Amino acid sequence: MHLRTHDYLYNNRSKLLLILVLLGISLLTTGCIAKSGSNAPIDWAAEMHYTQSIKSQEPPRLYSPEGAVPTTGRELIRSKEEYASLKNPVSETEENAVVGAELYRINCSMCHGSLAQGDGRVGEYLKLYGYIAPPNLTEQATVDKTDGELADILANGINVMPKFRQLLTEDERWLIINHVRNLQGK
Numbered sequence: 001m002h003l004r005t006h007d008y009l010y011n012n013r014s015k016l017l018l019i020l021v022l023l024g025i026s027l028l029t030t031g032c033i034a035k036s037g038s039n040a041p042i043d044w045a046a047e048m049h050y051t052q053s054i055k056s057q058e059p060p061r062l063y064s065p066e067g068a069v070p071t072t073g074r075e076l077i078r079s080k081e082e083y084a085s086l087k088n089p090v091s092e093t094e095e096n097a098v099v100g101a102e103l104y105r106i107n108c109s110m111c112h113g114s115l116a117q118g119d120g121r122v123g124e125y126l127k128l129y130g131y132i133a134p135p136n137l138t139e140q141a142t143v144d145k146t147d148g149e150l151a152d153i154l155a156n157g158i159n160v161m162p163k164f165r166q167l168l169t170e171d172e173r174w175l176i177i178n179h180v181r182n183l184q185g186k
């Protein structure tokens with residue numbers, strides 16, 4: 001009698017276990033399909049990315065009207081002429097010279113070379129793949145440009161030369177221009 005009760009309990013326990021395992025598996029598998037938009041009758045597996053607030057940020061997005069320009073933010077959109085006549089607002093202190101040199105080293109030297117002779121490592125690859133080589137910035141063509149014209153080039157880039165408008169602040173770019181002038185021996 002004692003033994004039989006034990007057997008009975010034992011058999012039932014393994015059945016219960018089997019039922020629990022099956023239930024677990026079915027929950028897991030329905031969990032995969034029971035999302036919004038599926039045919040599952042109840043949306044019990046709702047997730048953040050199915051909500052309207054997330055959906056509204058997904059494409060297609062509305063673009064700003066054509067011709068609209070930002071009126072706030074760090075930097076104005078300038079014409080070529082406005083750039084050309086800009087004056088460098090950054091003073092040439094020793095401290096500024098150190099910062100300008102470091103900014104040049106980090107952002108420009110890989111292409112234009114550490115002394116701006118147009119001999120940076122990346123320049124070799126640009127040539128290898130058929131692009132224009134980074135020019136020697138100590139040559140007359142660049143010496144003759146106004147600070148403002150250089151500011152235009154740094155802000156907006158030319159061809160493979162990247163635009164630094166969003167990478168560096170205006171002051172940082174002026175510091176670099178001063179450093180280029182130093183390398184030109186000016």
Ligand code: HEC
Nearest residue numbers: 107108111132133134135141142150153158159160161176
């Ligand atoms: C990815 C390489 C690359 C980097 C980085 C780069 N440049 Fe250039 N740069 C070029 C190339 C290439 C040109 C020539 C573009 C052309 O005329 O098509 C150029 C042109 C210029 C010119 C115009 C020279 C002239 O007189 O016409 C200036 C000035 C200049 N770069 C300065 C800089 C400065 C300063 C930095 C760092 C803030 C910099 N560049 C970063 C590749 C680079």
